[in-house]
Amino acid sequence: MSMNNPEKAVKYSDRRVEYQDLITATQLQKLSATLDRDDPIPRDGDPIPPGWHPLFFPKLPPTRELGRDGMIKEIEDWQGADPLPIRMFAGSRTRFLMPLRIGDRARRVSELISTTPKEGRSGRLLFAIYRHTISTAAGVAIVDEWDMVFRDELKGPARTQPPGEPAPAGGAWEKTVNPTPVMLFRFSAVTFNPHRIHYDHPYTTGTEGYPSLLVHGPLTSMLLYDLARDNNPGATMTGFDMRAKAPLYAGQPFRIIGSPREGGKACDLWAVTPQNTVAMEASAMFA
Numbered sequence: 001m002s003m004n005n006p007e008k009a010v011k012y013s014d015r016r017v018e019y020q021d022l023i024t025a026t027q028l029q030k031l032s033a034t035l036d037r038d039d040p041i042p043r044d045g046d047p048i049p050p051g052w053h054p055l056f057f058p059k060l061p062p063t064r065e066l067g068r069d070g071m072i073k074e075i076e077d078w079q080g081a082d083p084l085p086i087r088m089f090a091g092s093r094t095r096f097l098m099p100l101r102i103g104d105r106a107r108r109v110s111e112l113i114s115t116t117p118k119e120g121r122s123g124r125l126l127f128a129i130y131r132h133t134i135s136t137a138a139g140v141a142i143v144d145e146w147d148m149v150f151r152d153e154l155k156g157p158a159r160t161q162p163p164g165e166p167a168p169a170g171g172a173w174e175k176t177v178n179p180t181p182v183m184l185f186r187f188s189a190v191t192f193n194p195h196r197i198h199y200d201h202p203y204t205t206g207t208e209g210y211p212s213l214l215v216h217g218p219l220t221s222m223l224l225y226d227l228a229r230d231n232n233p234g235a236t237m238t239g240f241d242m243r244a245k246a247p248l249y250a251g252q253p254f255r256i257i258g259s260p261r262e263g264g265k266a267c268d269l270w271a272v273t274p275q276n277t278v279a280m281e282a283s284a285m286f287a
Helices: 025-034 075-079 181-190 201-206 217-230
Strands: 010-013 016-022 086-096 105-120 123-136 139-151 173-177 237-244 254-261 266-272 278-286
Touching: 025 181, 086 217, 105 139, 173 217, 217 237, 217 254, 217 266, 217 278
Parallel strands: none
Antiparallel strands: 010 016, 016 105, 086 139, 086 237, 105 123, 123 139, 173 254, 237 278, 254 266, 266 278
16 A cells, blocks of 8 residues: 555545555645745654654545535534534644654554534534554654544624633743735645635634634644744654644634743743734643
């Protein structure tokens, strides 16, 4: 089985899916360019930056199998006869056991761990937890749990965002990010993410009821990862916990801030909306 042909390296078993991929330098260079980073050219054997593993193991369904939102319709298989089609990335808990390196042949096993139905302001919700276990010939490298929320399509007027949680007054580190539509498009491309809310403005505003294109949750998360590692040179990241609190939109610059704690063994991180509320909060842990 060819490691360079991931669509032929996928195995399905009930709620468990196995992917195989080759860890390449090109993906790192594409993301570095997308984020306006001046990273050195990666070489064979170099570890990939913590938090950049979502660049690999893409889902590769044929276009005919994508739903109206651009995403794969696999949710219908386990949601039953009346599935909730709209999905949102809500959070993650990641543990780094060993680095992934350029040139590694790696495997990711993805499992649906649990589903919990609830009722929200906009109607039915379904909370799902996925666990992704990434390994190489040397053993398990990363264990990554993702929280996803599914809901129905918007019916009625455009959504209103409830008042947000006030952001911290400041941090030891701070950076302003301008999420242009081109940045979002390039991130969608490098991660092979066809979700229309990140590049199709009429769909995003008309069907899903958002005021503009949404910044990817994983993109915001990677920016927080990078803020942590850039300000802790030489430290080995062992864990990262993140929770999405509010959306960020294209064309609306936002801040990312962070502060160390526990004598430098950890740090707290936030993405802050233009209204000075928390869009995402995270904690990074170091060895």
